[in-house]
Amino acid sequence: MIVTCVLCDKKAKLDANSYQGKRLINHPLATFMCDECKVRIAQKTEQRRREGKLRPRLYHKESDGWS
Template identity: 85%
Template sequence: MIVSCVLCDKKVKLDANSFEGKRLINHPLATYMCEECKERIAQKTEKRRREGKLRPSLYHKENDGWS
């Protein structure tokens, strides 16, 4: 199955029997994002978190003993 990245429109061939392939087939509203875009977003998010420009509620907090 050929899917398109929602950010860069790069075409990627996925195995229909893989986890992502089955998820996309069974859930039509699910979207696909290529590995390059995932990595780029992760790097930018980490940079914003280190600079203090990301709201604290958006990233994982340390365990405070209540959960």
């Protein structure tokens, strides 16, 4: 199955029997993001977190001891 990345519009071949392929087929609102975009977003998020520009509650949930 051919899928398109939602950010960079690159076409990628994905196995329809893989977990990600089945997820895209069975859930029409699910989107595909290529590995390069995932890495780029992770790097930029980590950089923003280190610089203090990302609010802590968005990326880290503290345990309150009840769960």
